[in-house]
Amino acid sequence: AQTVTQSQPEMSVQEAETVTLSCTYDTSESNYYLFWYKQPPSRQMILVIRQEAYKQQNATENRFSVNFQKAAKSFSLKISDSQLGDTAMYFCAFMGPIQGAQKLVFGQGTRLTINP
């Protein structure tokens, strides 16, 4: 079974700083998808960024980018120019084989606080 590990339970940075959240996963699959989701205090899950395992190029979405290392099974999220609105729980997630049910497996989460 796939597992996702986020080793940083909590992180805190100053506004405008850059922060990197770590995520590692374990799978025997070669094709899969990786996601970072954000859960603000409202508890609404919001997609931050998505990466296909077969793509070598790291995904980017404005201030958010990933460092995808397939051989190391690592998928970190970098937030540049952090903003107060980035304060939230961040979950790394793995989506299983393409032919399967495609359920998401989540990491434990990292609580990120952006301080003014």
Added chain:
Amino acid sequence: GAVVSQHPSRVICKSGTSVKIECRSLDFQATTMFWYRQFPKQSLMLMATSNEGSKATYEQGVEKDKFLINHASLTLSTLTVTSAHPEDSSFYICSVKRGVGTEAFFGQGTRLTVV
């Protein structure tokens, strides 16, 4: 706008009663929906995969007789917590996917409190 609507957002029920939570896909037809449970300050735990027109697939350790799932149409799945007890108090979230490899869209969640 919202892609998934989950109702109710909060519910308080007495121990021993049943509670139904609805999850509607507003933007597209969903043959598969997912139900998650989230304890305070913890991650989302997949409970079951809801399949339109067939039985739900439950994850190991989830009691299917306690958590009844009905996916009667391509836009609606319901989760019924039967004979609820205080330990069933939690945050329940549903999600839907448009297709293979695509992102999951989540409902707003339901906070269930059993007293």
